[in-house]
């Protein structure tokens with residue numbers, strides 16, 4: 592697993608995985624390896640056509656793979672990440688809405704099932720993994736989560752909003768690990784990986800096109816680049832007792848997130864804020 596070739600992934604027969612954005616980029620790199628190693632993989636995507644393409648690609652490498660479509664639109668809009676200011680249908684700024692709040696609600700709805708499964712499954716095998724970014728240490732506001740202005744509409748760049756959503760990914764699972772101690776919750780930085788992610792920065796900051804080759808110099812593609820996500824999802828080296836709520840740098844290195852990303856009180860407050868924000872919009 593550590594070399595990115597994914598040869599040493601364990602047999603995943605009988606396991607079920609849900610991968611958001613699993614038809615493309617890092618999500619696809621994750622879906623295909625999990626499926627090739629025997630897991631049933633639900634590719635959660637807003638596009639049935641894109642799922643079909645992904646399904647075909649998986650079948651070419653592994654005809655017996657079990658991949659299924661789960662329709663999921665985290666924002667009801669068309670884009671994500673480092674975009675000019677937009678809002679989701681529920682009035683959240685797009686990046687915090689899709690990267691964090693959509694995923695918070697999705698995992699919250701799955702928690703009852705995850706808990707029942709955790710009671711019967713091998714300890715530490717039921718997991719929630721958030722793909723954060725090391726950019727949370729550099730781009731987010733220094734004070735961390737700005738709960739008084741979660742949309743950060745004025746006075747902040749798209750980059751700051753991205754970093755903010757990525758700190759939220761870290762704090763989300765820190766708190767989930769505390770509340771649901773039988774579910775192994777992990778956030779991570781995947782490394783710099785060549786994916787469609789750069790479409791966002793290019794549309795919001797056209798000059799990014801110029802520095803993109805430098806940023807991506809030597810970066811792997813999404814198949815190899817999924818190694819840290821796969822490690823977090825299935826490595827038996829990660830333990831419920833010692834690693835719950837951890838943040839991983841590639842590959843599989845338990846590391847400290849930013850100061851704000853390590854703040855237990857901030858994690859608790861963010862959880863509370865999110866539950867209230869969702870309840871006020873009719874989501875329990």
Ligand SMILES: NC(=O)c1ccc[n+]([C@@H]2O[C@H](COP(=O)([O-])OP(=O)(O)OC[C@H]3O[C@@H](n4cnc5c(N)ncnc54)[C@H](OP(=O)(O)O)[C@@H]3O)[C@@H](O)[C@H]2O)c1
Nearest residue numbers: 612615616617664665666670671722724783784786787788
């Ligand atoms: N690539 C890197 O270097 C890097 C570094 C650090 C962190 N990350 C993180 O890795 C994660 C995956 O990114 P990626 O690099 O694989 O980028 P990507 O290729 O652009 O993939 C993004 C995925 O998110 C899906 N998505 C966007 N909006 C959605 C919505 N409203 N509802 C449901 N799905 C939606 C996209 O689906 P559509 O095809 O329908 O748009 C796509 O599958 C992100 O959280 C990113 O922040 C990436």
